[in-house]
Amino acid sequence: MSPDGMERLKRAAAREAVDRYVESGMVVGLGTGTTASWAVRRIGERLLEGSLSGVRGVPTSEYTAALARECGVPLVSLSERRPELTIDGADEIAPDLSVIKGRGGALLREKIVAAASRRGVVIVADGSKQVSLLGNGPLPVEVEPFGWEATAEALAALGCEPELRRVKTQPFVTDGGHYTLDCRFPGIPDPPGLACKIKRVPGALECGLFVGLARAAVIARPEGVEVLEAA
Numbered sequence: 001m002s003p004d005g006m007e008r009l010k011r012a013a014a015r016e017a018v019d020r021y022v023e024s025g026m027v028v029g030l031g032t033g034t035t036a037s038w039a040v041r042r043i044g045e046r047l048l049e050g051s052l053s054g055v056r057g058v059p060t061s062e063y064t065a066a067l068a069r070e071c072g073v074p075l076v077s078l079s080e081r082r083p084e085l086t087i088d089g090a091d092e093i094a095p096d097l098s099v100i101k102g103r104g105g106a107l108l109r110e111k112i113v114a115a116a117s118r119r120g121v122v123i124v125a126d127g128s129k130q131v132s133l134l135g136n137g138p139l140p141v142e143v144e145p146f147g148w149e150a151t152a153e154a155l156a157a158l159g160c161e162p163e164l165r166r167v168k169t170q171p172f173v174t175d176g177g178h179y180t181l182d183c184r185f186p187g188i189p190d191p192p193g194l195a196c197k198i199k200r201v202p203g204a205l206e207c208g209l210f211v212g213l214a215r216a217a218v219i220a221r222p223e224g225v226e227v228l229e230a231a
């Protein structure tokens with residue numbers, strides 16, 4: 001599919017999610033990534049035209065905060081308010097709505113905001129993100145830079161090949177000042193079990209497995225938009 005066609009799908013999913021789930025007066029968690037950005041733009045558009053009012057956003061990254069300001073979406077911090085729900089993208093979506101996130105580099109803040117959201121996360125994506133088993137691509141793990149090599153070794157012992165994410169030659173640094181290890185597993189049949197094991201590795205701050213956090217997924221394909229609600 002052409003890049004334009006792909007953008008149209010992302011935009012359609014985000015638009016449907018905002019129009020279906022966001023109401024006036026809500027505090028909404030604002031995800032990070034190209035698809036989540038369309039949701040921020042849609043909220044801004046609807047605030048401007050007056051079909052929504054009093055919506056405030058909790059951004060999951062500096063990038064999203066800047067975009068929200070640009071689009072006229074007022075912001076509030078997580079210290080002040082808990083979101084009613086969060087709208088965010090995903091890298092892989094399993095049939096039970098477990099997802100992998102973080103290839104866009106914001107997973108720790110995204111998970112904190114998602115977990116703090118009363119009604120969880122609405123995932124927005126194009127159909128290419130649906131998989132039958134998570135682990136097609138790498139699982140991002142946000143790690144403390146101190147001793148990251150030892151953290152990588154401990155993660156490798158869980159059955160993956162970790163690779164330090166870099167921008168050109170330098171380590172990629174998250175908004176929180178951390179590194180990301182992209183961990184390639186040969187499939188992830190037990191996402192909650194693996195998330196628990198990763199949690200026990202010192203230096204691993206959070207992994208990109210979001211289990212039990214998505215209440216719905218809004219998926220756009222050329223033939224139309226489908227809404228999957230969690231069981």
Ligand SMILES: O=C(CO)[C@H](O)[C@H](O)COP(=O)(O)O
Nearest residue numbers: 033034035089102104105106
């Ligand atoms: O998890 C993320 C950022 O940390 C993104 O939401 C995820 O990578 C999907 O991004 P995109 O919508 O650009 O494909």
